[in-house]
Amino acid sequence: MNNRVAKTQLITPKHIKAAQSQDAQSTPMTRPLLQPLAKEKNLITVKPKPKPKPASVWLGLHFAQIALTSTETTRNHSDARIDLPLVVVEIQQNQSRVYRANEQAEAQGVEQGCLLNAAYVLCRNLEVIARDQAAERQQLKQYTQRVLRFTPQIVISGTDTILLEVRQSLRLFGGFKALLAQLKQHFSDVLLYIACAPVPLVAELMARNRIQKLISHRAHLQSALGVIPLHQTTISPALIHKLERCGLTCLRDIWRLPRTGLARRFGPDLLHYLDTLSGSMESPQVIFNAGHRFSAGYDFDQETETTSLLLHAAELLLQKAQQFLQIRALLCEKLNFHFVYTHRRGEIRQGQQLSVYAQQGGNTAAHFLPQLEEHLQHFVFKKAVLRIELHIDQFRLQQDSTLDLFRRTRENTQSWPMLLDILSARLGRQSVYCLLIQADHRPEKSWCKRSTGKPGSAEIKALSVYLPARPVWLLPQPLKKARASFTLLSGAERLESGWWSGDDLRREYYQGISLSGQRCWLFRDIKTRHEQWYLHGLFA
Amino acid sequence: MTAETPPAYAELHAVSNFSFLRGASHPEELVQRAHELGYAAIAITDECSLSGVVRAHVEAQKHTIKLIIGSEFTLEDGMQIVLLASCRKSYGRLSRLITCARRQAQKGQYHLNREDIEQHYPAGCLALWCVQHESSPEQGHWLLSTFPDAAWIAVSARRNGQDSALFKRTLKLSRECHLPRTACGSVSMHHPSRRPLRDVLTAIRLNTPVAKLGFALPSNAEQHLRPRTHIQRLYSAELIKQSLVIAARCDFSLQSLRYEYPDQSLPEGYSMGSWLRHLSYQGAAQRWPQGVSQAVCKQIEAELKLIAELEYEPYFLTVYDLVRFARSRHILCQGRGSAANSAVCYCLGITEVDPARFNLLFERFISRERDEPPDIDVDFEHERREEVIQYLYQKYGREHAALTATVITYQARSAVRDVGKALGFSLEQVEHLAKTLRHWNDRSLLEQRIEAAGFDAANSHIQRLLTLVQALLKFPRHLSQHVGGFVISRGPLSELVPIENAAMPERTVIQWEKDDLEALGLLKVDVLALGMLSAIRKCFDYIKAYRGACLSMSTLPAEDPGVYEMLQRADTIGVFQIESRAQMSMLPRLKPANFYDLVIEIAIVRPGPIQGDMVHPYLQRRQDPGQVVYPSEALKSVLERTLGVPIFQEQVMQIAMVAAGFSAGEADQLRRAMAAWKRKGGLEQFESKLINGMLERGYERAFAEQVFKQVKGFGSYGFPESHSASFALLAYVSAWLKRYEPAAFCCALLNSQPMGFYQPAQLIKDAEQHGVEVRPVDINLSHWNCHLETSESQQPALRLGMRMVKHLSRAAAQGILQCRTGRPFESLSALAQRSGLSQSTLLPLAAANALSSISGHRYQAYWQVAGIETQTPLWGMAQFSEATPLLKTPDDWANTLADYASIGLTLGKHPLALLRPRFDKKGICTAAALPHYQTGQRVRVCGLVLNRQRPGTASGVVFITLEDETGHINLVIWPKVAEAYRKAVLQSKLMFVVGEVQIESNVIHVIVRYLRDESGQLGGLSTRSRDFH
Secondary structure (H helix, E strand, O other): OHHHHHHHOOOOHHHHHHHHHHOOOOOOOEEEOOOOOOOOHHHHOOOOOOOOOOOOOEEEEEEOOHHHHOOHHHOOOOOOOOOOOEEEEEEEOOEEEEEEEOHHHHHOOOOOOOEHHHHHHHOOOOEEEEOOHHHHHHHHHHHHHHHOOOOOOEEEEOOOEEEEEOHHHOOOOOOHHHHHHHHHHHOOOOOEEEEEEOOHHHHHHHHHOOOOEEEOOHHHHHHHHOOOEHHHOOOOHHHHHHHHHOOOOEHHHHHOOOHHHHHHHHOHHHHHHHHHHHOOOOOOOOEOOOOOOEEEEEEEEEEEOOHHHHHHHHHHHHHHHHHHHHHOOEEEEEEEEEEEEEOOOOOOOEEEEEEEEEEEEEOOHHHHHHHHHHHHHHOOOOOOEEEEEEEEOOEEEOOOOOOOOOHHHHHHHHHHHHHHHHHHHHHOHHHOEEEEEOOOOOHHHOEEEEEOOOOOHHHHHHHHOOOOOOOOEEEEEEEEEOHHHEEEEEEEEEEEEOHHHOOOEEEEEEEEEEOOOOEEEEEEEOOOOOOOEEEEEEOO | OOOOOOOOOEEOOEOOOOOOOOOOOOHHHHHHHHHHOOOOEEEEOOEOOOOOHHHHHHHHHHHOOEEEEEEEEEOOOOOEEEEEOOOHHHHHHHHHHHHHHHHOOOOOOOOOOHHHHHHOOOOOOEEEEEOOOOOOHHHHHHHHHHOOOOEEEEEOOOOOOOHHHHHHHHHHHHHHHOOOEEEOOOEOEOOHHHHHHHHHHHHHHHOOOHHHOHHHOOOOOOOEOOOHHHHHHHOOHHHHHHHHHHHHHOOOOHHHOOOOOOOOOOOOOOOHHHHHHHHHHHHHHHHOOOOOOHHHHHHHHHHHHHHHHOOOHHHHHHHHHHHHHHHHOOOOEEEEOOOOOOHHHHHHOOOOOOHHHOOOOHHHOOOOOOOOOOOOEEEEEOOOHHHHHHHHHHHHOOOOEEEEEEEEEOOHHHHHHHHHHHOOOOHHHHHHHHHHOOOOOOHHHHHHHHHHOOOOOOOHHHHHHHHHHHHHOOOEEEEEEEEEEEEEOOOOHHHOOOEEEOOOOOOEEEEEEHHHHHHHOOOOEEEEEEHHHHHHHHHHHHHHHHHOOOOOOOOOOOOOHHHHHHHHOOOOOOOOOOOOHHHHHHHHHHOOOOHHHHHHHHHHOOHHHHHOOOHHHHHHHHHOHHHOOOOOHHHHHHHHHHOOOOOEHHHHHHHHHHHHOOOHHHHHHHHHHHHHHHHHOOOHHHHHHHHHHHHHOOOOHHHHHHHHHHHHHHHHHOEOHHHHHHHHHHHHHHHHHHHHOHHHHHHHHHOOOOOOOOOHHHHHHHHHHOOOOEEOOOOOOOOOOOEEEOOOOOOOEEEOOHHHOOOOOHHHHHHHHHHHOOOOOOOHHHHHHHHOOOHHHHHHHHHOOOOHHHHOOHHHHHHHHHOOOOOEOOOEOOOOOOOOOOOOOOOHHHHHHHHHHHHOOOOOOOHHHHHHHHHHHOOOEOOOOHHHOOOOOEEEEEEEEEEEEOOHHHOOOEEEEEEEOOEEEEEEEOHHHHHHOHHHHHHOOEEEEEEEEEEEOOEEEEEEEEEEEOHHHHOOOOOOOEEOO
16 A cells, blocks of 8 residues: 555656746646647656656557458458448347448448447448457557557557557657657558557547547546546446446546445445556556567678578578577478678668478478478579578467477378478479368369368368269369260269359269270269260279 | 050158258148149158148148148157058047157157157057168167058158168168068158258258258259159159058048037036026126017027037137136136127127127128137236136146147248348348348339348349248248137047147147138137236226225226217327327227227228228218218118228128128138238139129129229228227227226226336326326335325325336335335335345335435435445344435436436426427427417427337328427328438437428327437437337
């Protein structure tokens, strides 16, 4: 408790006074962010004695349209027009409700939270997309990458808000105003609400509520936030309902009630929330982990095109990468080699890129080297190489880091993906695939190709079903045949399927012997009147 | 070369769409197709069900094809068998076996094993074994030992590449188990064109899109009824011959089901007939204490003669018994239907409508020519109907009594939803489509709607969806229970029809629905629930308690002018049947002045008479009786009571009899066809008969065609006079109570909610306008129900009960009432301590302001209740001393909001009264001021939206009723205006309107020119409107 009091005393009116004395124009307690921020330095350049811990400066960045923009990639661009009203919906209590609506939809009266059916009533040509939180998080992560240049102290809140602690960055970016301007320029393509406060929760609350203001001092938080209606806070709706039953509608109404009475009626969580808002209690924040990235380079003394030299340099880089990966228990699926021709200052950097893949992921130099060698044999260099760089930015965690009891087995299983990778390197990634059976009565659809990297468990299940005799070799296209060119042995198996995809197939299959003595799989197309015969496969 | 005649064949294994989500054809289609293909017989063998057999039977009778009744079962061990009924006895056993399998599983499922079959041995049934790849000889041995000389192996050619293996397997099993083999189709559709629908049904059943079903779908459409030439190619002659041998051994027809009425215990020396006669005359003596008139005696005798001739005495005695039981328990009830409104039923007390005052057709329900039982509906108080149902079960036992089923079929929305999902549309798209396609009539219209909804109707996916949805419409989806139709039998009911579990615990339903029973001539008694009967009975009780006056439906003063004066003013909120807006706008025009006018009023505001153009001619003739002309003297007797305009179903039947020479039975057939023609068609055969009959009797063609048009217009919406008369009696009784006892009437309506057309808020508002003082819910004064309190005025005051408080359970309220007995609560802590109720139970009372007498305003009450700690056994109630909180005092607006949120109404200021100062500045007038305007004058109004309606008969016109603090405002919105302000029309809670006043026969409408949503001014007021019901 004492500690908390001590913390709240860090910023005192004395500090403010000191700050104000430095500046003839006193800093307002709160002000719109869009107004010129001439004195923002004062917020953090206060130097009281004894030296207290400087107050944090938190920016709340709320991306209001992220649910809409993150789904753009999933929209079918061929028939979606950007000027059409669009809503993102989510299911709440078994009902589809509008989570976000674009401008066009809002113009026609669609509001956030309204039932989808009501939205349809309002907007006839409404386009509807289900909310995709994973896509929103992905998009937010991309935004986070963009703000990494401003500060490493980043907190992600929900799927649409980022909090930045920028106190230590202010000097670097030339003050608050300059930082804000750069930030806005960075996100000029996005609808963004920014608020600033010494407490992260408050910055977030204001940004989410589209209150673009600057609160400079903890002591001013209560009075600044007092007018915020409860339903705009993150207090649970059930608790808000209870509070409203007592006539309490905004934060100020609560702040003037006795704490013990409040605690007894509405629980300690409410008090905790209020204390966090007022800055008298810290709210621990989880700082965003910017992720791993590996980069290394090797400079040649002179320009070279010799494969052995290049391989030698690449091996050195791969060894570094191997160390990097193994320490972190990571696997990588893709390596990017850059062969740089010029990299002197003042010159435009030129070069070529080569990617090397590992289907199952790899973390040893030995895994990648043979592949690289295969690639380099076909690789045509436009110029001689002066520098070679290795970049890795896609990783996944190594699952089975412990060694098997039967080491030999493990070696065997490890050699198989390596062989596939080498084959892919030699023949091209598209040329190496596996065949799988699909659960479909139509012969053409009863099998499929799968990339070697992806398991096809769903399709493999089909094998357990009892199937009638099928030929070993299926022709890519059925061949027209005259009835006289074969003798029927058995049949008929009738196949009628596929109407749902528009190509309804209706055939009668027979086994027969061709004039040359081959056992054939033949069918008669009964969909058309002519009842043409076709050869579709060979048994042996 | 002469074409060889294909061999005769009988299909022994076919499932219809009553094997839900499996069969892709109606039973009728299967039978008809089998007939077309020249089959010797067809068996309908739905999976553990006989639900579809009656329809198949009716169809088979039309085509004279032999129908075999059977059922398919998959036993617990996976063995699949089909059992066919060979005689009446084996049919009974089969039905009992199905009952057993269904009763020991959840609704919609069944469970059967070998022991069950051995225990409920279906003697006489013939068994077919549907052999699978994994079938074992042991199964065959068991089958043969269970069904000696009556078991076969069914050989079914599927043409899926596995036939030859399966045929070999059946041959091996046949030799090993000494079982003969027979050909059989394992049919699930009547024609191969149903393949897509069959696949969609599979997708719905497995809850997987069709494209992902893979091998769960059959590989072809071979499970259909094949032409006999195909059969000849697929099976050997011996296999085909066996099918005929089996068919020949099945000698049972549903026609032979002989229904036996349940016994009634009779006093010694009486037969059924003499006991019914005795009871009828005993009742007549009570009805007419001054002596029974000659005409009545004649009618009773004629009815008794017809009843005796058709042996319906037990039926009338059964209904009498039910009504007698209800009376003995003080449960109000009333019969409906012309059989119910017969002299005999009046004497037996089944109905209160004096038949001497009406020209009711007894033939309508009892027809000599068609051996069909009468159909009497009896309405009981809705809250106490369960007692009557339990009495039925108790008296006849579950072996003899069960509820009729209702087959729930696919409607446009459900079909679109399920087909859409099966075709892989997204949930959002499916929902949107389902909403768009609410009315599924015309395909071209549909395509327009789809276009308007933003879909491409020409798209092949959409076309596929439309075709499949159309095919799926009217397909049975599952069985549900009928609202109250009971079947009672003398013998075990389960040997007549299978019985299965309903969704409600302790309820069982039979596998046939009303039409099936009718087709087979089985007895059914309708035990229905009616909220108004509960309200009337309660009202009588309250009046007796408050005034000591003993009222009943039969003793209420008849033809009271005060009541009719009130009805002519359309002052009918809460009155049975005539409280809707359409009825209220008709009342001042029709000006009912006697009971029969009320009968007409109820029947005329119906889609039937409206679509048949009967309303305006009738009103005109009422105003100017000189316009009344009759096409003939004979028809004058039929139409005189309705001024030459046919309004009731009975009149249409009588016209057919009098003017076109129909017999009573034929007229009854016409009525049935009228009721069903929209669903099934079949009116055409009557058209020529009716028109030619009328032409022969000298009527003009134009008149004859007009009559037929009216017949069609009636469709299924025509209202029989007998029903109307029963309803009119309840309307009169409720109107009398509203006129003379408004407090008791309002109290009874509130205590019988939910019922009727209006919310409690409107009922209370109306009572207040009739001088009733309404008092708020009070912790120390209220009971659970609303009750009457003494007041200084002539009418008692109405105290709202705790039942009005949302989220307060009845048990909690009872707990409070028990602790309060004789000693009111002096404070909130006393309430908490004495009742021991938790905070969560008391909070709703605080929210409803019911604690104001002991704890100040509602914010304070809520704060105090929220501070109550749970009592502990050791320490009791914890006491805290707290500083007085700085809580605001709720203003009028906050109180109104809270009142609406917690009890759905306010006794304080109406929300519109609070907004009135603002409205006055804008020149917005009140509902009360509207009569001062003249037709055509422009007016601005604003009010809470009470209800929205868009009747199918009004070609797109939207009717909205608004409420302000002075009354109701009726809006008429033409389609163009509705379209222009679509959003506001659909969404407003508070609506601002500019329009023109239209006053006609004291009915005021505002024709809307402009409207706007002003809901924002309500600030979250929780109101509810009744929309587009």
